[in-house]
Amino acid sequence: MDRVLPSGTDGMHTERPNPEGVPTTARPCFDRRTLLTAALATGVGAGAAGATAFTRSPQRTPAGPPPAPGSVPFHGARQSGVTHAQLPSVRLLALDLPDGAGRDALHALLASIGAVLASAADGSLADARLDGTPPVTSLVALGPGPATRLRLNVPPSLAELPAFSGDRLEPARSGGDLLVQLAAEQPWTTAVLTEHLVTAAARCGAAVRWSQAGFLPPVPEGRTPRNLFGFKDGTANPAPDDPSLWGLPGPHADGTVLVYRRIRMDTAAFAALPTERQELAVGRRADTGAPLTGNAEHDTPDVYAKHPDGSYVLPADAHVRLSNPRLDGGARMLRRSWSYDDGPADRGLLFCAFLRDPALFTRVQTRLAEHDALTPFLTHTASVLAWVLPGAPEGRQLGADL
Numbered sequence: 172m173d174r175v176l177p178s179g180t181d182g183m184h185t186e187r188p189n190p191e192g193v194p195t196t197a198r199p200c201f202d203r204r205t206l207l208t209a210a211l212a213t214g215v216g217a218g219a220a221g222a223t224a225f226t227r228s229p230q231r232t233p234a235g236p237p238p239a240p241g242s243v244p245f246h247g248a249r250q251s252g253v254t255h256a257q258l259p260s261v262r263l264l265a266l267d268l269p270d271g272a273g274r275d276a277l278h279a280l281l282a283s284i285g286a287v288l289a290s291a292a293d294g295s296l297a298d299a300r301l302d303g304t305p306p307v308t309s310l311v312a313l314g315p316g317p318a319t320r321l322r323l324n325v326p327p328s329l330a331e332l333p334a335f336s337g338d339r340l341e342p343a344r345s346g347g348d349l350l351v352q353l354a355a356e357q358p359w360t361t362a363v364l365t366e367h368l369v370t371a372a373a374r375c376g377a378a379v380r381w382s383q384a385g386f387l388p389p390v391p392e393g394r395t396p397r398n399l400f401g402f403k404d405g406t407a408n409p410a411p412d413d414p415s416l417w418g419l420p421g422p423h424a425d426g427t428v429l430v431y432r433r434i435r436m437d438t439a440a441f442a443a444l445p446t447e448r449q450e451l452a453v454g455r456r457a458d459t460g461a462p463l464t465g466n467a468e469h470d471t472p473d474v475y476a477k478h479p480d481g482s483y484v485l486p487a488d489a490h491v492r493l494s495n496p497r498l499d500g501g502a503r504m505l506r507r508s509w510s511y512d513d514g515p516a517d518r519g520l521l522f523c524a525f526l527r528d529p530a531l532f533t534r535v536q537t538r539l540a541e542h543d544a545l546t547p548f549l550t551h552t553a554s555v556l557a558w559v560l561p562g563a564p565e566g567r568q569l570g571a572d573l
């Protein structure tokens with residue numbers, strides 16, 4: 172596993188020396204007294220005061236230089252990690268709050284992480300290693316653990332996923348209080364930014380639970396990338412602004428749920444199948460990505476189409492039949508997965524899906540785990556379900572409505 176160790180995890184107030192001379196960006200976390208003082212001064216609750224205080228980040232002065240060309244704004248109603256086109260290098264970073272941490276600690280951590288992500292996005296982060304590296308997209312999502320512990324304002328559907336048949340989940344790769352997803356053109360960028368995030372988190376007393384890197388193959392813009400089985404993956408996706416993916420009107424309207432599954436793929440065994448068998452297992456053509464019932468990649472799979480002998484063109488155990496939205500009353504998820512390679516015996520897919528209601532994932536995965544022709548080639552080794560916070564418009568902090 173790709174582990175990143177925090178440089179200091181000994182409390183909310185600790186400023187650590189920086190022996191490597193690596194430029195650090197996140198300001199130290201504010202402690203509870205500072206938050207309360209700010210709250211008294213402004214006459215609002217401590218969490219909100221923390222949010223107010225942190226908007227004055229030293230990395231982002233309003234009169235600073237304009238954003239770097241090609242940058243993707245961090246600030247906005249929704250987080251760029253869902254709304255922007257998928258970038259080829261990803262890093263997932265799961266953080267745990269310190270034991271007994273309250274809402275103030277969470278808000279301080281979110282503010283600290285948000286400051287790093289905002290300056291990374293507009294190119295103002297002072298680190299020579301990042302010169303000329305935009306764009307960067309990101310998202311921050313909250314696990315059900317702190318949402319329950321701190322009685323936060325999240326959708327009621329946010330609860331841990333059930334166990335699925337065949338799961339081999341490793342706790343050290345799963346879960347976490349906060350999940351940060353960073354994506355960029357190059358792994359260099361995500362590696363350097365991860366260091367800044369880890370430093371910022373450590374100053375807030377948060378510990379790295381796990382970290383995972385992933386990648387996409389090079390594809391021209393607008394084309395669908397392939398996964399390590401060699402099939403186009405992400406064809407039948409709703410648009411990122413499809414209203415059905417997002418929360419109901421109200422404080423959750425600009426948030427969504429992320430389901431992450433780390434799925435090991437037996438690529439050698441799958442590659443040993445004749446192409447025709449592979450295509451029957453997926454339900455699509457290996458070369459074009461077209462459904463077996465169509466001619467072009469974006470033709471809609473026809474689950475009713477039959478051969479003259481009466482058998483279905485899309486077999487009963489084909490992946491695209493079992494995951495077809497018709498079986499779920501038309502409900503859809505936005506799949507944004509990356510491949511990973513952690514050695515020859517551990518390669519696969521970092522399956523990431525965004526959806527309003529996690530029950531959709533549960534229904535689809537229950538069918539896949541039991542009947543999918545791909546299942547014998549797959550092992551789910553990690554799982555996260557998390558609430559992707561609404562974005563932070565200018566002047567507001569991530570998680571301000573929690």
Ligand code: HEM
Nearest residue numbers: 398402403404405406407434453491494495496520535536
């Ligand atoms: C390593 C594991 C997986 C592989 C290799 C894989 C591969 C694919 C491929 C090749 C397609 C067809 C192209 C496309 O529309 O993107 C597809 C479609 C799809 N997959 Fe997966 N998938 C995996 C896991 C999952 C999981 C865990 C779920 C959800 C529980 C899922 C849900 C879907 C859905 C909803 C579709 C679109 C169906 C449609 O609307 O036609 N997949 N997948």
